[in-house]
Amino acid sequence: xxxxxxxxxxxxxxxxxxxxxxxxxxxxxxxxxxxxxxxxxxxxxxxxxxxxxxxxxxxxxxxxxxxxxxxxxxxxxxxxxxxxxxxxxxxxxxxxxxxxxxxxxxxxxxxxxxxxxxxxxxxxxxxxxxxxxxxxxxxxxxxxx
Numbered sequence: 001x002x003x004x005x006x007x008x009x010x011x012x013x014x015x016x017x018x019x020x021x022x023x024x025x026x027x028x029x030x031x032x033x034x035x036x037x038x039x040x041x042x043x044x045x046x047x048x049x050x051x052x053x054x055x056x057x058x059x060x061x062x063x064x065x066x067x068x069x070x071x072x073x074x075x076x077x078x079x080x081x082x083x084x085x086x087x088x089x090x091x092x093x094x095x096x097x098x099x100x101x102x103x104x105x106x107x108x109x110x111x112x113x114x115x116x117x118x119x120x121x122x123x124x125x126x127x128x129x130x131x132x133x134x135x136x137x138x139x140x141x142x143x144x145x
Contacts, residue, residue, distance in 0.1 A: 002100040005048040005060070010037050012057045013048070020083040047104065051084075051097045059084040059093040063101050065108055077105040077113035098131045116140050 005013060014027070027033060040046050045066065051059040061082040065075045079101060084094040105113045115133055117124060125135050 001052045002049055002097055003052060005050045005057075007037075007041050009050070009057060010034075013050075013060065016057055016060055016083055016085060017081065019086045020081065047101070049097055049101050049104070051093045053088070053093065056085075058088045059097045061097055061101050063105060063113075065105065065110060068111075071111045074109050074111040077110040079113060079115040082115070082117075094127070095131055098128075102132060114138075116142070 010033070014033075017024075040048070045064055047063040047065070049061055049063065050057045062080045064078045064080070066078065068075050079098070082094065082098065084097075102113060115128060117128065129135065
């Protein structure tokens with residue numbers, strides 16, 4: 001079942017995120033995490049979808065719907081933090097959650113959805129192409145502080 005994450009599932013989400021990168025920045029203290037989670041829960045533009053299989057969150061992604069004044073004032077979407085639990089990969093869970101998320105974006109009037117990946121393998125590129133993304137559409141530029 002694919003659904004929006006529940007407020008009470010923060011710890012499950014954070015555990016799933018540990019399967020995304022072999023190294024990541026350390027989490028801040030619990031108070032700061034709870035503050036950020038509260039902001040996320042209250043922002044109607046932020047959508048966290050999860051694939052729940054046998055009462056376990058196995059796959060997720062995060063969609064931001066951005067209001068826009070071009071393209072007929074239609075919004076666009078950004079997808080981030082696509083991850084499936086390591087033990088459950090290659091079973092279609094990631095694909096299912098991405099397809100669901102794209103449908104949600106289209107149903108909410110998005111004229112496009114963008115996704116960036118730091119991965120460079122053809123298998124990852126083929127995975128994203130299998131749900132409708134193109135690696136040839138535009139060039140991404142990233143700035144970091």
